[in-house]
Amino acid sequence: MIQSETLQLLEWSRLCQHLATFAATKLGAIAAHHLQPPATLSESLDLLTQTKEVYQLEARLTSGLSFEGIQDIGESLERAELQGLLSGEELLAIATTLSGVRRLRRVIDDQEDVPILNELVAEVRTYPELEQEIHHSIDERGDVADRASPKLAGIRLKLKSLRDRIYQVLQGILQRQGGAVQQQVITQRGDRFVIPVKAPQKDAIPGIVHDTSSTGATVYVEPNAIVGLSNQLRIHRRQEQTEEEAILRALTQQVAAVKPDLEKLLAVATALDLATAKARYSLWLQANPPRFIDRQAGETITLRELRHPLLVWQQQHEQGTPVVPINVQIQPSIRVVAITGPNTGGKTVTLKTLGLAALMAKVGLFVPAREPVELPWFDQVLADIGDEQSIEQSLSTFSGHIRRISRILEAIRGESEALQVDTLLAPRQNSDEDAAQVESWEDDAQTSNLLQPSTPAPSPSLVLLDEVGAGTDPAEGSALAIALLQHLANTAQLTVATTHYGELKALKYQDERFENASVEFDDSTLQPTYRLLWGIPGRSNALAVARRLGLNPNVVDQAQSLIGGASEDINQVIAGLEAQRRRQETKAKEATQLLQQAERLHQEVSDRARLLNERERTLKLSQERAVQEALVQAKEEIAQVIRTLQQGPKSAQNAQKATDALQEIAQRRLPAKLPAKQKPSFRPKVGDRIRIPRLNQTAEVLSAPDEDGELTVRFGLMKMTVLLSDVESLDGQKAEMPVKQKPAPAPTPAVASPPSPVVRTDKNTIDIRGKHVADAEFELEQGISEATQLGTLWIIHGKGTGKLRQGVHAFLERHPLVERFELAQQAEGGTGVTLAYLK
Structure with a gap:
């Protein structure tokens, strides 16, 4: 009961309606509309795996999974089992459904990395022989075809012959009695062929009158000449109907004989369509797959940039306001989170977003948050969310909330006791991988209960309370809220409550299982930002909101004076904490941007270094290749000189020629001697950056060193002249001092021969x-x-x-x-x- 109320409060039905729009079949849409959270963790894991595998297939296949031809044949199967007669359209729907599921199974069987889907379709039987029999007997319009049986074909041939004879007789009467006929047409009344005759001349065509026009001017007469033929036509029509029913009866019996397999096939098709709808809805939401964590093992709930799925739909389809995401990170030791802040600040939306995220994960949907999405598997999601932001706060409203909270506590108590019994007495029968996580959780619970047998195990439930303790006297309501949250801290895995009571903000500092959160409020615009802040209690900002909404300033000022200094001091402290948090977030964003820029520059430098190394390696290879080619050519030339010397007469003149040839080859092939490298030295040039060690400054050279070794530099806004001995390069090289040389007498200019002209072409x-x-x-x-x-x-x-x-x-x-x-x-x-x- 209370879980159904929670689904209603969280607007789960609206989310199911949105999910149903992504279904491809009527069956899938119905299943999406009635989607309910599963009762066990293993079921949730199976559903989540189905969604993941379909998500992969949708991304891999060009057109995704196709459900063409699959129809809702459930009622037809029920009627076939009760020996009813299925129509041709119903049989045709069964045949197309068999064909559609067979195509689905073929696509899934071709994939190797979808074990859950392969297991789902492994036992499906699609009965191709039944499908062929239906298509053989039923045509595309759903009528029994002539090819269904030779007897039916013979009957229909006789019907056609009789119909043609009737038309011939009637056409002759129309031609002979044209003056008595109202229109030159042949029509039907019931199953009898008639012609329209003018009422005053009805005796001109003897026959049976079957109908009269509304004006009485026309009577529809079946001429006596065709009465016998029409009677024969009726007899053959009854024979046709009897044969058609026999064919449909035989096909219906075949369907009834395999009804269990067809129902299983229909269930598999529905499951596949529902999983596909979940994958497509998750893709549309830009959601990510959740991972169920074990908080007892020290894992943290992590939901970054979590968005409310219904608000996302509203933004996309109804031109709603942009959705502000929230960040949720709850340490494993936290059992209760108290969210405070101004009215209309988004506290209730935060509760609903958390509740929907937990439910979406349970049914196998992805969660609209940034990876990683990590949250526990909650056995129950229980909520008391109502519109407490109204002046109509009365005892009836308070009692209604108390009755709902009582049902929540009763559900938690029952779940906790059941968990204790299951933990202590249930045998270990889980052997598959999906049950391993459940078994480990049960082991942890058993160990805890053995150590403390008198303490009930906490229920794996998520409790959401909106404006806890509101609707009554503030003092009593605050005390009741504190007692309730302390009780839930002992009995429920996680409770998230919104409140305006300042006393609840202090629970964090008394019990380490409590945590504060608040919705941010912009003091400059007096508007909520809908962002969720953790670790900082919020301010109600009621007076600021009242002033913004136009309340008399004198009234607001009087209320401000009545609050007292202590409350104002606390608000100022909270405001300071919020400002400090904003500054830290700004610095964190700047640091992230700098880190990204540094990583990008590092990548560019690494790429440039890699390119330079590749070019250097390419140059070395080309130089080595050229040297090898030169050596080969030189060896061939030397060998040719030696062969010439061996083949000719052994004379001194030939020997000298060979020696000259070898020297010429050596001069041509051997590289010229390079001049000895001089010891590197540093000579600053205009524009270079240099260091001045004695000033511990880096400067820019403005003028080159003169003969006395002086140069002008600039650092910052200062310019100065320094000696070369006072500067060094950025890598530590000392500057080379200029050597003064005595002026040498100018040499007598020699008449130089004009250089040969250099021709410039594209090749050089x-x-x-x-x-x-x-x-x-x-x-x-x-x-x-x-x-x-x-x-x-x-x-x-x-x-x-x-x-x-x-x-x-x-x-x-x-x-x-x-x-x-x-x-x-x-x-x-x-x-x-x-x-x-x-x-």
């Missing part, structure tokens, strides 16, 4: 504008390799900031195949183009 030109230095080095290496035979390489790097040009010049300085390089003439690009001369 590369464009690396807009690239990073690391990316440009790879293209430079390729360009140098391709332009080696041409002798020159034009590099277009653009002007810009000059960093790319500096990087290109640094690369060319250390490349072994570059002899020298210079900036191009102004007409060829100037400082935006570098001309490299290759060896």
Whole structure:
């Protein structure tokens, strides 16, 4: 009784109506409308697994599971068992249902990772021979077909012949007696063929009058010439009807013979449709599968960004307001949560959201919350939720709540006693995986009861109380609420209660099993935010709300003075805690954003390092390949010289020629000796960042060092001149001091021969504008390799900031195949183009 009231208070029927819209069949919709929470944890686990497996199939299959052809044939099966006669339409519905379930079973059998669904359809029999027999005897319109039996086909052939003869006779009469006929048509009255005759001339066509028009001007006459044929037609029609009934009777008997299997098939189809509706509804809600936890094992209830499913529907289909999610995280030691806060702040909605989340998990629905979704399996969800936000608070209202709470306590007591008996006396018969969790919970309860046999086991129930203790004198109501919550802390697994009583806020500091929560209130807008805050008691804000709703300010001020300083001080402390929590949440969001940014930058740097390593490896492989090819070619040339020397006359002249050839090969193949690398030194340039150790500062170079080793730097807003000896690079290298040289006499300029003109083509030109230095080095290496035979390489790097040009010049300085390089003439690009001369 009380559980039914709870379902009504939580508006469970509305959620079932929404679920039914996702069903594909009438059976599935009916099952969704009458969906009830299961009684055991193992049932809930099976239902949840069904939903998960269908969810996977829906995502994997192109068009999802199809229930085409499956109909509600329950009444037909009942009538067939009672030896009633099924019509052709009913038999056809049975055949299409068999075909639809067979297609479903075939789809499920093709999947390997849906064991629960495979087990569900494993024992289903779809009787293809019965389906074929029905389709053979019944056509698409639901009529018995001529092919059903030779006798029926013969009868219908005779009927057609008689009907044609009747039409011939009547057509002749219409032609001969055209003046007496009202219309040139042949019609029927009952099962007799008649023609419309003018009333004054009815004697012109002798026959039987079967009907008269409303005006009396027309009579419908069956001519005597066809009476005998019509009688024969009636006899054959009765024969046809008798044969059709015999065929339908035989098919009905076949259906009745397999009624239990067909009922099981119908139940499986309904279960599959209901599971599919749950999966599709869960997908629409953007919900996630729940995991049932064991609070006695220390697991925490976790429901992040939990949304009320009915409010989500209202927002999507009825243009409602956006749904504000709540966060629920209840430690395993907590038995009672007291939610406080202003009126219209969302306390009642929070209770209903928690209750619906627990019920949805029990029936196998996903919960509209962010993963992970972790909550206990509650054997009972019991609620006392009413509209206490009205001035009509009377004794009758209070007594009604007390009677409902009494039924809640009675249900908890009965469940607790039953749990004790089951725990101490029930044999261990659970051997499958689904029952393992139930058995572990029973073991824990048994251990607890053996240690404390006098203490009843707490009921695995969720109790939801709205405005507990309201409706009577505040002092007595507060005392009653405290006693009730302390009793529930001993007897129920979890109780969530809303209240305005300040005394309930203090229970947290007296009993560790209690926790406070509040709905947030924005002091600046005097509006509730509907967010749930944990660990902080809420303020009623009644005076602020009254002022916002337009109550006389003098009345509000007078009420404020009557409250007293202590209450105002408590409100200020709570307001401070709320402000501190908001600041912490803001900082937490900023820290999360910084962490995400750091992770993103780390990923970018890792990707860039990986690309550089790959390029370096590619360059090494290409260089090794080139060296190997050069060695092979050199060996072949040397072998050719040796063969020539061996085949010719052994003379000093030939030996000298061979020696010269080998020297020429060596000069051509052996790499030129590289100049000895100089010890690296640091020379600051304009724009570089350097360190000044004695000032412990990082600065930017504004001017290059002069002959005296002085340079101008800037750090912050300050500019100063420092010596090279006072600075170092960011990686700790000391600066190289300039060496003063005596001026040497200017050499006599020599007449240089004009350089050979350098021709610029597409083959010896590369464009690396807009690239990073690391990316440009790879293209430079390729360009140098391709332009080696041409002798020159034009590099277009653009002007810009000059960093790319500096990087290109640094690369060319250390490349072994570059002899020298210079900036191009102004007409060829100037400082935006570098001309490299290759060896």
